[in-house]
Amino acid sequence: MSETETVYRTTPARTGKMMAIMLGICIVGGAIFFGMWDYWISAPPPVAASMSGAADHGAPAVATGQTITVDLNFVQSEDGFSDLAFNALTGEPGHNPTINAAVGDKIIFNVKNQDGGFHAFGVTADEEGFAGIIPGSEVASAA
Known part of the structure; x- marks a missing residue:
């Protein structure tokens, strides 16, 4: 084999078949x-759900510095x-x-976990459900 001879790695027919398969x-x-x-x-995409709703862009909030104590059973x-709920079952x-x-x-x-449930808790922005727990608000399970 000489060094000037062309070495074909594949044939035009095989290339055509490959192109036809890829096109298909x-x-x-x-x-x-x-x-x-x-x-x-x-x-809608998940980001649309978090951005929907009317946003009030009024004056900035004023820090009150109050201490609010919340008892959750x-x-x-x-x-x-x-x-699963806090303080009372659904409808009460x-x-x-x-x-x-x-x-x-x-x-x-x-x-307080008076019933001895094995569930962990966390603060969410939603009224109901488990999604979107605010980082750092987790409370460990009773076990």
């Missing part, structure tokens, strides 16, 4: 993507799983109290 994959993928377009746009339904007065505070206020949480 792109066409099928595009058909699936655009065929399911209604599904892809059926829900963890309660659960008899089966231990269908209803005092269920999951709303805590209102201003900028600069100090909030002291006195959390």
Whole structure:
């Protein structure tokens, strides 16, 4: 074999087959993507949910410096799983109290796990649910 001879790693026919396969994959993928377009746009992205709602951009809040003490008693339904709440079960007065505070206020949480539940707790911005626990607000489980 001389050093001036061209070495073909593949043939034009094999290159054509490879291109046809890649084109086919792109066409099928595009058909699936655009065929399911209604599904892809059926829900807004997660960032849209956090940014939705009217934002009040009025004057900046004034730090009050008050100390707010909140007593939370963890309660659960008899089966231990269908209803988890603070102070009272769902539908009873005092269920999951709303805590209102201003900028600069100090909030002291006195959390009691009287029923011996094995659940951990945390402060969230949402009224209900487990998602979005504010970092640093976690309370360890009773175990």
